Amino acid sequence: MNMKLKGRVWVIEREGKLIDDIDTDMIYHNQYLHITDKKEMAKYAFSNLEGWKDFYEKAEEGDVIIAGENFGCGSSRQHAVDCFLAIGIKAIIAKSFGAIYKRNAINSGMAVLECSSIDRAGLKNGDIIEINLLNGEIKKDSKTIAKAKPMSIVQTNIYKAGGLFSYAKSI
Amino acid sequence: MSSVIEKIFQMHTREKVEVGNTIWIDIDLRTARDFAGAKVVENLIENYEGNYVDDAKKTFFTFDCNAPANTIGYANNQQICREFARKNKIKVFDVNRGIGSHVVIEEGLAYPGVTAVGTDSHFNILGAIGAFGQGMGDVDIAFVFKTGKTWFEVPPTVKVNFIGIPDGKWSAKDLALLCVKELKNKVLGKSIEFYGDILEKLSMAGRITLSSMVTEMGGIVGFIPPNKEIISFCEKRSGKKIEPVYADKDADYEKEIDIDVSNLEPLIALPGNPANVKRVSELPYTEINSVFIGSCTNGRTEDIFSVSKIIKGRKISENVMMKIVPATREVWQELLEKGVIKELFSAGAIISHAGCGGCASGQIGMTGEGEVQVSTSNRNFKGKQGAGDTYLASPETAAVSGLLGYIGGIDEYEVEG
Incomplete structure (x- = not known):
């Protein structure tokens, strides 16, 4: 798995401010929990988040999500990660994550970075950024605009392997 | 020296x-x-060839989210789990048993x-008895199986040190809501x-x-040091001599x-955010349409017993539907044997079978647009329990x-002791 990513960003904000406490019901509502086909899950990503209900139609493979505090708090549903993976979202950068969500994302091979200063990086929808997962550097137009906390060694290894199951086979 | 989580972890690892x-x-x-059980099964079958379970005696399915299933999707998922369980000699606590x-x-x-x-984000509830519990997604759980x-x-x-003992009317839920308010953003990712x-003053239910x-506080788990009541309950149920883990x-x-609790009084979380907590006494006049009593937070015998003490011999407002869901079949039986079910019924309540009830997808109905609900559950995120507004x-x-028929405090009613 590549430790340097490049992608177009979606800044998940409302009235010019990153939305905090986006919970798993806003990301992926409990009425769709019975769905087990990942491709179908993609359609419901953010479908209960005011202002972002059309995310599935806008987002493309390789995009990066930028979010506020406590992203993914709430339930333990893997669907809330799988729906983004199904779209092809490459990474989620948030000011902080709900603990269960962060685990679920890493276990599924999604890159997750905690960056408390991401709201001050001046990012707009459509900007292209480069992310170095090893040192946490986030760049735009080759200039460093923010520094995230790098993932721990175990987390990096799971991510590199492409998820928990692949990682388990490698040890 | 070590905190509770560090000690429990050290008992379960060779690493430092x-x-x-x-x-x-x-x-x-x-x-x-x-809900996630079928995905756990799918993950195991996709990633491993046979020998799916490390130890069947330590592995269980608990059906509580949509029990009995009222959609074909859920019914299918439950059946996938049952069949997998049968083949792999895993015990299932099926749809009749209640919250896992x-x-x-x-x-x-x-x-x-x-x-x-x-696969339940409130599995850290086990901190109540001094155990480490953790909710996880289906990838994690399949790996653990x-x-x-x-x-x-x-x-x-x-x-967290609670200072003082309140002398007015209060309940464990008021303490929990106060903690969500006071601790939110201070304990994210912490034990x-x-x-x-x-x-x-808190029993096991509290x-x-x-x-x-x-x-909802954002923490990983919250440990309460087990007292004699907890230890004796757990010894009786497990048949084991219990040596609780306390912090150094x-x-x-x-x-x-x-957190000063000496003035604790009835609290309520406004719709949309469990941390938006106010005193019930400071709320404006707010008419309600429905009440939900139950969930893993307030579905124990004691919780429902305290409801019956208030409503028995009276009638629920004709503008309100009151839905009551005992947490487990054991709770149901206790309520039945103590005659509580009859009192709740006579007051006009709807009583459903054990399970996650009002929190899960529609087991006991959802709220419609414009509907105002008072719920004893733990979350009131928009859309969680339907299209209406939910107070906790x-x-x-x-x-x-x-x-x-409107949000009111306990002081408005005389309650038998």
């Missing part, structure tokens, strides 16, 4: 437990519910000092230990209420937070509000 380290820990109790995190306590499978995981282990980043511990004289809302006197806490409160506040 230090805050910030990512270690592999052994999991004593491994469970999956109905409670059933494992009643069954003596969870007790002080154990490590337990489940197969290996008996999981990775965990050792979190720092925050010590909590609760201390203070007020905890001696402790469950407090620990269940650690998820000089444990390294990341910080200590004092104690069983007592919910019961009184159900009688009045």
Whole structure:
């Protein structure tokens, strides 16, 4: 798995401010929990988040999500990660994550970075950024605009392997 | 020296437990519910060839989310779990049993000092009995079913000291709501230990209420030191001699937070955010349409008994539907034998079978647009329990509000002792 990513960003904000406490019901509502086909899950990503209900139609493979505090708090549903993976979202950068969500994302091979200063990086929808997962550097137009906390060694290894199951086979 | 989580982890790993380290820990109790259970099964079948389960005696399915299934999707998922369980000799606590995190306590499978995981974000409820419980997604849980282990980043511990004992009317839910308000954003990703004289006033049900809302506080788990009542209950249920895990006197806490509870009074969380907590007494006149009593936070016998003390011999407002869902079949039986069910019924309540009820997708109905609900559950995120607005409160506040037809305090009713 590549430790340097490049992608177009979606800044998940409302009235010019990153939305905090986006919970798993806003990301992926409990009425769709019975769905087990990942491709179908993609359609419901953010479908209960005011202002972002059309995310599935806008987002493309390789995009990066930028979010506020406590992203993914709430339930333990893997669907809330799988729906983004199904779209092809490459990474989620948030000011902080709900603990269960962060685990679920890493276990599924999604890159997750905690960056408390991401709201001050001046990012707009459509900007292209480069992310170095090893040192946490986030760049735009080759200039460093923010520094995230790098993932721990175990987390990096799971991510590199492409998820928990692949990682388990490698040890 | 060590906090509770560090000690429990150290009993379950050969690696050195230090805050910030990512270690592999052994999991004593491994469970999956109905909604993510089918994905757990799918993950196991996709990634492994046979030998899906490390130890069937430590592995369980607990169906509580949509029980019995009212959609074909859920019914299919439950059936996938049942068939997998049968082939792999795993016990299923089926749709008749109630909320999994409670059933494992009643069954003596969870007790002080154990490590337990489940596909339920409130599985950290087990902190109420001094056990480490953790909700996880289906990838994690499948991995634990197969290996008996999981990775965990050792979190720092925050010590919360409750100061004083309130003398007015209060319940464990009011304490839990106060903690969500006071601790939100201060305990994100951390383990909590609760201390203070007020905890001696809490039975197991009250402790469950407090620990269940650690998820809404943003914490990993919230431990309450087991007292004699908890130890004796768990010994009786598990048939084991229990040696509870307590923190060292000089444990390294990341910080200590004092919360003054001497003036604790009925509290309520406004719709949309469990941390938007106000005093019931300061709320404007707010008419309601429905009341939900139950959930892993307030579905124990004691919770529902305190509702019946308020509504028995009276009638629920004709503008309000009151929905009551006991947490487990054992709770149902107790309520039945004590005659509580009859009192609730006579007052006009709807009583459903045990399970996650009003929190899950539609087991006992959802709210419609414009509907205002008072719920004893733990979350009121927009859309969670339907299209309406949900307030979170104690069983007592919910019961009184159900009688009045508007949100009201316990002081508005005389209650038998």
